[in-house]
Amino acid sequence: MYNLKIKIVFVFFLINSCQYLLSAVTLKNNPTPVVLWHGMGDSCCFSFSLGQIKKIIEEEIPDVYVKSIRIGNNVIEDVENSYFKNVNEQIEEVCGELANDTSLKNGFNAIGFSQGGQFLRGVAERCPGPGMKNLISLGGQHQGVYGLPNCGSLEHKVCDYLRRILNHGAYLSFVQNRFVQAEYWHDPLKEDEYKKNSVFLADINNELVVNETYKENLQRLETLVLVKFENDTMVQPRETEWFGFYKPGQSTELQTLQESDLYVQDRLGLKQMDEAGKIHFLSIPANHLQFDEDWFKEQIIHKYLV
Ligand SMILES: *[C@@H]1O[C@H](CO)[C@@H](O)[C@H](O)[C@H]1NC(C)=O
Numbered sequence: 001m002y003n004l005k006i007k008i009v010f011v012f013f014l015i016n017s018c019q020y021l022l023s024a025v026t027l028k029n030n031p032t033p034v035v036l037w038h039g040m041g042d043s044c045c046f047s048f049s050l051g052q053i054k055k056i057i058e059e060e061i062p063d064v065y066v067k068s069i070r071i072g073n074n075v076i077e078d079v080e081n082s083y084f085k086n087v088n089e090q091i092e093e094v095c096g097e098l099a100n101d102t103s104l105k106n107g108f109n110a111i112g113f114s115q116g117g118q119f120l121r122g123v124a125e126r127c128p129g130p131g132m133k134n135l136i137s138l139g140g141q142h143q144g145v146y147g148l149p150n151c152g153s154l155e156h157k158v159c160d161y162l163r164r165i166l167n168h169g170a171y172l173s174f175v176q177n178r179f180v181q182a183e184y185w186h187d188p189l190k191e192d193e194y195k196k197n198s199v200f201l202a203d204i205n206n207e208l209v210v211n212e213t214y215k216e217n218l219q220r221l222e223t224l225v226l227v228k229f230e231n232d233t234m235v236q237p238r239e240t241e242w243f244g245f246y247k248p249g250q251s252t253e254l255q256t257l258q259e260s261d262l263y264v265q266d267r268l269g270l271k272q273m274d275e276a277g278k279i280h281f282l283s284i285p286a287n288h289l290q291f292d293e294d295w296f297k298e299q300i301i302h303k304y305l306v
């Protein structure tokens with residue numbers, strides 16, 4: 001009798017530890033997948049940019065599935081589309097692609113590079129699923145930009161042309177629908193025009209109407225990590241990387257996220273998230289997207305992806 005009891009306890013212990021081991025093994029073999037979205041003039045897969053990032057993540061997290069978003073049928077189209085394909089259409093496509101990818105069905109972490117940061121926030125707000133867990137925005141422009149000092153890989157002449165279009169007619173509907181950078185152009189001297197006509201940024205920021213779905217979906221994030229490059233000379237103003245911007249009506253004085261109407265009126269649930277400690281504000285004393293591998297491993301991969 002005594003013996004049997006011990007045996008039962010032992011068997012129970014064995015089953016339990018097997019289950020524990022099994023779950024540990026499953027966990028180890030199924031790390032949370034990572035989705036990447038590149039910036040302007042870049043592509044999913046260049047070996048010197050996101051190809052390299054993908055490799056680093058795969059080395060640091062064995063067996064992780066990393067998907068780097070490509071818009072178009074090849075890398076050339078991908079680069080072109082980062083200037084000329086309507087972001088709303090891009091996000092709709094990405095929603096479908098993520099939903100179709102069975103590797104992502106239990107959720108994923110996301111890292112957006114520059115404009116990819118606000119695009120992935122659009123994905124978090126608009127796509128019904130699968131669920132995004134942590135969203136890391138590296139130099140993203142969450143309150144838009146007012147200026148385009150650098151056009152990435154565009155030729156000088158074309159860049160000048162794009163800049164002129166943005167300065168003079170960013171809110172014309174044919175410009176809005178055709179130029180990606182117009183879709184997050186935020187002119188603080190024309191706040192009303194911006195709110196009414198911006199087909200992408202003003203929409204995902206709930207500027208004109210509060211879309212409760214966006215608010216609810218964003219709240220589902222475990223963490224929103226906003227990385228600002230303190231010496232950024234590509235993004236104007238760089239405070240937009242932390243959701244700050246110019247105070248409305250002028251273009252010199254700045255305000256933080258916490259000082260903005262968006263936050264005070266909690267139109268997007270950011271106040272709620274901030275008070276719950278779900279928004280992490282990181283900064284690096286460097287120019288746009290200039291971080292080294294050690295920083296990326298320590299501050300991003302090991303803090304948010306493993
Ligand atoms: C998702 O899968 C369905 C069914 O296989 C297919 O019809 C659809 O085109 C796919 N969508 C995307 C965006 O890949």
Ligand SMILES: *[C@@H]1O[C@H](CO)[C@@H](O)[C@H](O)[C@H]1NC(C)=O
Nearest residue numbers: 125126209210211212213214
């Ligand atoms: C809110 O966003 C969802 C998802 O994009 C959309 O289907 C819905 O029409 C929007 N609602 C409003 C009131 O704009």
Ligand SMILES: *[C@@H]1O[C@H](CO)[C@@H](O)[C@H](O)[C@H]1NC(C)=O
Nearest residue numbers: 229230231232284285286287
């Ligand atoms: C970078 O930005 C920081 C914070 O604004 C500033 O203190 C520092 O002097 C800047 N460094 C350079 C090299 O411009």
